[in-house]
Amino acid sequence: MYHRVLPDDLIKKDLDIGMAVSSSNFEKQIKVLKSKYKIVSMNEFNENLKKKKKQFMIAITFDDGYNDNLRYALPILEKFEVPATIYITTRFLNDNVWMWWYELKDEIQNKSTLNFEFENLKYNFILKSFKQKNLAFKNLRKLFLDLTSDRQIKLLEIITGNKKRKNYSEICLNREELKNLDMHPLITIGSHSHNHLNLSILENENLIYEINKSTEILESLLNHKIKHFSYPYGQNYQVSKREYNTIADLNFDTAVTTQVHPIRDYSPFLLPRIYVGNNTCDRTLINHLSGFYNLVNKLF
Numbered sequence: 001m002y003h004r005v006l007p008d009d010l011i012k013k014d015l016d017i018g019m020a021v022s023s024s025n026f027e028k029q030i031k032v033l034k035s036k037y038k039i040v041s042m043n044e045f046n047e048n049l050k051k052k053k054k055q056f057m058i059a060i061t062f063d064d065g066y067n068d069n070l071r072y073a074l075p076i077l078e079k080f081e082v083p084a085t086i087y088i089t090t091r092f093l094n095d096n097v098w099m100w101w102y103e104l105k106d107e108i109q110n111k112s113t114l115n116f117e118f119e120n121l122k123y124n125f126i127l128k129s130f131k132q133k134n135l136a137f138k139n140l141r142k143l144f145l146d147l148t149s150d151r152q153i154k155l156l157e158i159i160t161g162n163k164k165r166k167n168y169s170e171i172c173l174n175r176e177e178l179k180n181l182d183m184h185p186l187i188t189i190g191s192h193s194h195n196h197l198n199l200s201i202l203e204n205e206n207l208i209y210e211i212n213k214s215t216e217i218l219e220s221l222l223n224h225k226i227k228h229f230s231y232p233y234g235q236n237y238q239v240s241k242r243e244y245n246t247i248a249d250l251n252f253d254t255a256v257t258t259q260v261h262p263i264r265d266y267s268p269f270l271l272p273r274i275y276v277g278n279n280t281c282d283r284t285l286i287n288h289l290s291g292f293y294n295l296v297n298k299l300f
Contacts, residue, residue, distance in 0.1 A: 001273040002026075003260060004066045005073040011278060015105045016134070018277045020068075025278055032282045033058065034080045037289070041083040042188050044230050046254050049266045058289065060084040061256060061273060063192055063230055065092050065173045070181055077186055086181065087192035087230035087256075090217040091174040098165035100144050100152050107160055108133050108140075116158050118143075119151075145198050145233060148206075175221055182222045190228035191215050191252075199231060200238045207246060215250075227253040227300045234258035234273075244269050262291055 006013060014020035024052070033039060038057045040048070060077070062069050065088040077084055091097065108114065114125040114136060125136040140159075144152055157163050160257040174179070181187045193199065194213040202210065204294035215226045229247055231239045234257040247255045247269045255269040263272065274288045 001074070001256075001275050002060070002062045003064055004062075004068050005076070006068055007072060011093060014278075015102065015109065016256060017105055017137075019101075019102060021280075022276045023072050023076065025280075026073060027079075028076070028282065029062075029276065029280070029285060030076055030080050031286065033060075034082060036286070039082045042085040042190070042254060046268060049263065051187060051270060052266070061230070062086045064089050064196070065178070065192070066171055067172070067173045067177055070173060070177050071250055074181070074184070074187070081186070083186045083188070085188040085190050085228055087190040087228070088173070088178065088214070088218060089192045089232075090194045090214045091196070091198040092169075093175055093178065093217070093221075095169055096165075096167050097169040097172055098153070098156070099168045100156055101141070102168055103156055103166050104159065105137055106146070106166075108137055114159065118155055118158055145238075146201055148201070149195050179222065188228065189218065189222060189226065190230060191218060192230045193227050193232050196232045198233055198238050200240055201241050204242075206245070211246065229255040229269075231255060231257055239270070260288070 002021060004014065005023055005026045006020045008024050011020055011022045038055065040057045040059055042059050042061070045057055048055065048057050060074065060082060062084060065086060069086055073084070079082075108127055111127050114123070114127055116123055123140075125132070125139075127133050127136055144155065147155065153165065156165065156280045178189070182189045191211065191214040194211045194217070195210060197210060199207055199210060211229070217227045229252045231243060236259055239257055239259075244255075253268065254271055256271045256273050258275060259270070259272050260274055261272045273286070276285070
């Protein structure tokens, strides 16, 4: 599971959030993976599971829909002839795109303290060291994950003291770029919902809206059915039986999580993924894929 790929000299634009991998690291990772495993599209990966084939395969995926997937990741994928699936958050295709994670991190980086009240609770953070800033971001991230869009915006207004949200559309794919990616033989486009919300906190009506709105936009733009879905955030406490059944009922072929576990029983709508960050080394990737970390976690 990837999000962004940035040139080495631009990696700081990720603000240490951990969503970006440098171009040099991405190329090393793809080269190692291609040398050891068969890398396939999500369609072939799913067919492999359905037919219970024993051949070990992996699939490369990207979440959200950043334009560096086109500019910097695609040339490397082309170089090694590796397919990938890009899951699009369709709100990010708009001209004005707010992203709470980047705006929050930017705010934390530029302050030495952060004190505010939100929904009758008081929050106080000292932000004098990198460790304190990182901890504050992690704690506030948990808060944002349990909020709907309107409450996320309200919280950003309180934290920043500004009702005007920063526009991050310049780092997102636009509609023409998405159409160009969709026509590329190595790329499969999937849905990552419309607003990138924790689906488990939504009422049934809003859950259906989030999924259907995204697929309607993508299918209208690309003129074909969207078969694959990625749950926003995707941990087990954000993907329950309700979300699983909803995706199954809406005729997707697969859905991917951010959970890491061996695929023993074929569950097309709970496929595990391994997070890859800029500090992920080759040995870590291989250990994950070999099941070494699953064994260690089980033992300890």
